[in-house]
Amino acid sequence: MKAHTQETQAAITPDIAIQLLKEGNERFVASKMANRNLLDQVNDTATGQYPFATVLSCIDSRVSAELIFDQGVGDIFSARVAGNIVNEDLLGSVEFACKLAGTKVFVILGHTACGAVKGACDDAKMGNLTTLLHKIKPAVRATTEPTDAGQRNSKNGDFVNDVVRNNVLLTIEDTRSLSPVLKEMEDNGEIKIVGAIYDISNGKVAFI
Structure with missing residues (x-):
């Protein structure tokens, strides 16, 4: 499998980019x-890069987007x-990736049992x-259930995962409000800004 070229990148729409990620996760699971030769791809990209997606994920060692x-x-x-x-800093990086380098989708990827969320x-x-x-506290506050303070902690896995989801959704909102560049690109249909959750127990990614 060859690395993407300027031509193949240009042919990818935001919806196709999301589908490529979904298909890749299905293969992973x-x-x-x-079948790809990574060293061949190193050679293919030595003079330029044409990625189709930008993924923001947690530093968790189990959640490598590639x-x-x-x-x-x-x-x-x-x-x-x-x-x-x-x-x-992150939004500046993503603006470069989408506006200047041509990626078609920005995925905010949370994951179950996230230590930072805990x-x-x-x-x-x-x-x-x-x-x-x-910065994650607004997602904790946005998760209204359970109301019992004794259940609103890291020992409650369901609560943690609900906060993970809300954190992804709020990060999407933050992206749109803090980055006029990305918001304009999304409004023009040049990119999509989407959320997803990776399940550390089975390897599956669910797009929100």
Whole structure:
């Protein structure tokens, strides 16, 4: 399998980009990964890159976007930060990826049992992590059930996963409100901004 070229990238629409990621995840789950020579793709991309997607995921060691979407060298821009939150630096990176480098979809990828989300649920504090977890707090507040304070912590897996979902949805809202560049591209149909959840127990990605 060859790396993407300027021509193949240009032929990909936002919907096709999402479908390519879905098909890649299906291959990953079925252990039928595409036949590709990564070193050949290194050579193919030595003079330029034409990825079709940008994925923001958590730094969790189990959530490597290239692996779980079965993509090769030069296929996706992969941004990672605990809790898959956005800030000016991340959004600047994504603006480059979409506006200048031509990717067609921006995926905010959360995952089940996220440690950063658990920390936000428990109001954990430690150095710079305190500031990062504060950015996930709105998702904790947006998760209204259960109302029993004793159930609103990292020991309640269902609660944690509901916060994970809300964190993805709020990150999509933050992207649109904090990045006029990406919002305009989405409004013009040049890209799609979507959310997804990776299940660490079975390898499946569910798009929201």
